[in-house]
Structures are given as structure tokens and as C-alpha cells.
Amino acid sequence: xxxxxxxxxxxxxxxxxxxxxxxxxxxxxxxxxxxxxxxxxxxxxxxxxxxxxxxxxxxxxxxxxxxxxxxxxxxxxxxxxxxxxxxxxxxxxxxxxxxxxxxxxxxxxxxxxxxxxxxxxxx
Numbered sequence: 410x411x412x413x414x415x416x417x418x419x420x421x422x423x424x425x426x427x428x429x430x431x432x433x434x435x436x437x438x439x440x441x442x443x444x445x446x447x448x449x450x451x452x453x454x455x456x457x458x459x460x461x462x463x464x465x466x467x468x469x470x471x472x473x474x475x476x477x478x479x480x481x482x483x484x485x486x487x488x489x490x491x492x493x494x495x496x497x498x499x500x501x502x503x504x505x506x507x508x509x510x511x512x513x514x515x516x517x518x519x520x521x522x523x524x525x526x527x528x529x530x531x532x
Contacts, residue, residue, distance in 0.1 A: 422531050423497055430488075433507065439462045446506060458479040459514075462510070477490060504525045
């Protein structure tokens with residue numbers, strides 16, 4: 410059974426940084442685009458960032474461009490999300506996801522999901 414396990418969330422002050430990690434198992438990692446989504450209370454899950462299988466292409470939501478950076482280590486079956494200059498509106502549960510071959514900004518088309526990690530930004 411494929412598993413995605415996120416870590417690295419927490420409580421941080423505005424302007425601070427966090428690094429989220431997502432480690433996968435039982436997945437042909439390089440064959441999957443990896444992505445991060447987030448969901449704030451009362452809101453729909455939204456696309457944050459994605460990276461293709463070989464790490465050569467990255468994609469970001471406009472709201473995080475320039476502050477977030479996605480990367481992956483295919484030898485470790487792990488994807489990362491570096492989050493800088495955090496804002497209170499970044500507060501959400503952050504989910505890691507895997508999608509075969511290509512990324513999509515639509516959450517419904519992703520194949521596998523992690524359980525999520527909470528990021529809370531205080532003002």
C-alpha cells in the first residue's frame with residue numbers, strides 16, 4: 410500500500426520559515442509528480458506547488474511564488490517544501506500528494522495523499 414507521510418509543520422511567527430517533508434513508500438517515486446496542497450478552515454483545498462518526476466520543472470500558486478520552494482530527492486523518495494516569509498494567511502493543513510506522470514492544479518486528479526501536517530502562523 411502506498412504511503413505518504415508529511416512532517417515539519419508547527420507554530421511559527423509571521424516572517425518565519427519552515428521546511429515540510431514528505432516521505433513516500435511503495436511508490437515508483439520518479440514516475441510521479443509530487444505536489445503540496447493546503448486547506449484552511451472553512452476553505453477548499455488549494456494547490457500550492459508541484460514538481461515533476463526528475464525535478465526539472467516546478468510550479469507554484471501565485472500566492473506563494475517567491476516565498477515557497479519545492480524540491481525532491483529521488484534517492485530518498487522524499488519531497489520538500491521550504492516555506493519562507495510566512496504570513497498568517499498561510500495557516501492551513503498542508504498535504505503532500507502524488508500524481509502519476511504529470512502535475513495538475515486540480516486536487517481531484519491526484520492519486521495518493523498524505524495525512525497532512527498543520528502549519529500555524531501567528532501575527
